[in-house]
Amino acid sequence: MSDDTALLELRRQDHHGSPQALYQLATALVIRHELEEAFVLHRRAAEAGLANAQIECARMLLYGVGCEADAELASAWLLRAEHAGSPIASYFLALVALGGFALPRDGRINERLLRAIRANYPPALRAAAIHFGRKPGEVDQVRCIQMLELAAGHGDAVAARLLAERLARGEGCARQPLAARDIWSQLQAIGIGALPEITVPEYAAEGTHTGALSLEEVLVPVTPKRQSLRPRVMTIDGLLSADECRLLVANAESRLQRSQTVDPETGLPLAMQIRTSSDAALDPILEDVALRSVQLRMASAAGVPLSHAEHLTVLRYEPGQEYRPHRDYRPPGSIERDCPQAGNRLRTICVYLNEVEAGGETHFPVSGLKVAPRPGRAVIFDNLQSDGTPDVDSLHAGLPVERGVKWLATLWLRQAPYRNF
């Protein structure tokens, strides 16, 4: 059956009005980017009580896909689906609540994630594995490996990649190079290659509870090291764990595009010689609990609510590639085009994700500071002065990579909310 015939058949079934038929037609329409009609159909199926449609309807409302974004209404649909017993609805409620904006960030986050873990929902298993993987206890490490295995067994390729890295290096388990190789060859058969070398020697384990699922640990305050006063630059070693760095690279790899910068003349994005890397801006709709937890950790280390964050951008610099001296605050014209009520870019947090053989430091010419890329290390700097006006001293550059590849995650944080949940 061709796509169109299949769609016609779904449309014919829809006339019988069964929620299942509506849901299937809506799903087919999402794939064809006919989003407004898809939303209406999902809502009809949701009103008829179909939990899967309630979840899809909520997801569309969260991200404003095919409809006006409305996180409160989305949460109401998720609560209905959860009430009907859906563990996936619980998972999405945990995801929303993590932001602490549309739903309170309370103990129910862990209960909800646990419900999704018990149902073997792979995104929940993956998020929990990464969470336990940060804890130093032996029981936590065992749990991390078990959950990665379970998620991988349910077809989660990202979890399989994280597992292979841990088995190959003996992280949280005995070294099992043969088992790792076996996973890598299975992944290669579906076109997925190896991850870059990422090891994070030590990171702050304070504030973590052994054996307990406690996602709120991402908010435990960390003490940054001041590196320069003018401009204000700080660093935190080991902010992200090796699993978290690998997660970001794995999510960005297939979405990389030539980087662009905002043209100061027109305010429009443009590929320019000043910035020669590739990058992937992770669309919030791709966000799962694991990715959201990483962003929450980054925003909170920078002292800004996650709701103020623009899309997380993951950059890859190959040898010779660089980001020449620039400032991150945006010219007035470009803010008007992109959420003016959020104001300008108050602060930036970048986290280096892998080991770079040579080059690739972040350079602040005004103070002469050079921060070396080390996996898991964050560099945080202010782009505005305390009165909100641009700080010209915030000039900085990503120096050319001399050998190897540099992966970096950047979160630009605005003065006021940019996201709606």
Ligand SMILES: O=C(O)CCC(=O)C(=O)O
């Ligand atoms: O690559 C770097 O070290 C700096 C990146 C940067 O300036 C940015 O992403 O805004």
Ligand SMILES: [Fe+2]
């Ligand atoms: Fe920058």
